[in-house]
Amino acid sequence: xxxxxxxxxxxxxxxxxxxxxxxxxxxxxxxxxxxxxxxxxxxxxxxxxxxxxxxxxxxxxxxxxxxxxxxxxxxxxxxxxxxxxxxxxxxxxxxxxxxxxxxxxxxxxxxxxxxxxxxxxxxxxxxxxxxxxxxxxxxxxxxxxxxxxxxxxxxxxxxxxxxxxxxxxxxxxxxxxxxxxxxxxxxxxxxxxxxxxx
Amino acid sequence: xxxxxxxxxxxxxxxxxxxxxxxxxxxxxxxxxxxxxxxxxxxxxxxxxxxxxxxxxxxxxxxxxxxxxxxxxxxxxxxxxxxxxxxxxxxxxxxxxxxxxxxxxxxxxxxxxxxxxxxxxxxxxxxxxxxxxxxxxxxxxxxxxxxxxxxxxxxxxxxxxxxxxxxxxxxxxxxxxxxxxxxxxxxxxxxxxxxxxx
DNA sequence: AAATATACGGGATGGCCGTCCCGTTTGTCG
DNA sequence: CGACAAACGGGACGGCCATCCCGTATATTT
Numbered sequence: 001x002x003x004x005x006x007x008x009x010x011x012x013x014x015x016x017x018x019x020x021x022x023x024x025x026x027x028x029x030x031x032x033x034x035x036x037x038x039x040x041x042x043x044x045x046x047x048x049x050x051x052x053x054x055x056x057x058x059x060x061x062x063x064x065x066x067x068x069x070x071x072x073x074x075x076x077x078x079x080x081x082x083x084x085x086x087x088x089x090x091x092x093x094x095x096x097x098x099x100x101x102x103x104x105x106x107x108x109x110x111x112x113x114x115x116x117x118x119x120x121x122x123x124x125x126x127x128x129x130x131x132x133x134x135x136x137x138x139x140x141x142x143x144x145x146x147x148x149x150x151x152x153x154x155x156x157x158x159x160x161x162x163x164x165x166x167x168x169x170x171x172x173x174x175x176x177x178x179x180x181x182x183x184x185x186x187x188x189x190x191x192x193x194x195x196x197x198x
Numbered sequence: 199x200x201x202x203x204x205x206x207x208x209x210x211x212x213x214x215x216x217x218x219x220x221x222x223x224x225x226x227x228x229x230x231x232x233x234x235x236x237x238x239x240x241x242x243x244x245x246x247x248x249x250x251x252x253x254x255x256x257x258x259x260x261x262x263x264x265x266x267x268x269x270x271x272x273x274x275x276x277x278x279x280x281x282x283x284x285x286x287x288x289x290x291x292x293x294x295x296x297x298x299x300x301x302x303x304x305x306x307x308x309x310x311x312x313x314x315x316x317x318x319x320x321x322x323x324x325x326x327x328x329x330x331x332x333x334x335x336x337x338x339x340x341x342x343x344x345x346x347x348x349x350x351x352x353x354x355x356x357x358x359x360x361x362x363x364x365x366x367x368x369x370x371x372x373x374x375x376x377x378x379x380x381x382x383x384x385x386x387x388x389x390x391x392x393x394x395x396x
Numbered sequence: 397a398a399a400t401a402t403a404c405g406g407g408a409t410g411g412c413c414g415t416c417c418c419g420t421t422t423g424t425c426g
Numbered sequence: 427c428g429a430c431a432a433a434c435g436g437g438a439c440g441g442c443c444a445t446c447c448c449g450t451a452t453a454t455t456t
Contacts, residue, residue: 017453054405057405065445158377164367164377165384167369168365168369179358243413243414253414262414
């Protein structure tokens, strides 16, 4: 299940009806599952069906399909950004950067919707995130710069390169877990200045 | 411009009218440009408009949008496969493999349609190619196996990994040429057993 | 328990797009 | 030059889908 409160946490505007909260949560859960499996392409109709509600109920809680998608994706982005901040504190710059990369790929791989958001397929996640005060690009930029200053990552690599390769590791239909790890390793080794090779 | 003949080169079934050939070529050219820019998402109407013909003319020459897309993509795939066969003869296994990878990425980067075909976005290029006797997967597999036998590429890497990473280097909206080369280098270095670093 | 606002469902609406059709035009051959 | 088939154009059709609307059902309040 998911948080049961109203959309924006600005006070309690009026107190929601109980079935309202319940259905909202049902829709969110159904949407999370549906988007994870089929990405943005899933019809709203289908989400409503899964949630066991009418399409009107979906529309009322989330005015557009994009709004629903965004609510879900941004929540996940926020969690991952928090995680990345912790990484930056606990680890050396190099490992922090590589771990950040791996975490995002692993998470995105379980979630077609997030992967599409990261790849910018039909939805500009970064812009939406920025609108909500979540600076994905900035976080990546900092970790990359630190890792480069520490000499762990080739100096000529740019943020966009990393994002694209991240997306690359996600754009795979038959991604079983070992395959994903191999791809992560390939890209990380390619970015690394020295080569430990496991 | 493009080849002006009828679809399958099996003899001359009936002799096409001159305007027929001309319009067919116009449609192909327009479609090549449109698919390269916008990928499969481009509406057939738009292709017709660009070609300066009616939508009916497009439909008549190519019964479905997919058929048109396929005609274009497979022609390019064929050329690239020929090129890859030449690489396999002229170069050592390792360099041949890396060059193959680079060539496909460079080519695909100029062509959103081809990139989508490679990534399997809404169209299974490999299956279509196989139907036409073009074995993309097989060619890649051979080059990879040879490079691995020669010890140039990590032994645990699989064909699917390479395809996915190839796709990854293509899934980038803001791909200027140096960025593309950086990504190619990153991935190739990551796959390579020893690390020359330029 | 009655009153009222809130939420529900799912059909109606409108837009987009691929494909097909048919009245009209035009190239080709005798 | 005349006749005929080939090709054209673009409107019609049908399917898909997001969004909106409104009569009905129900939670909440007094």
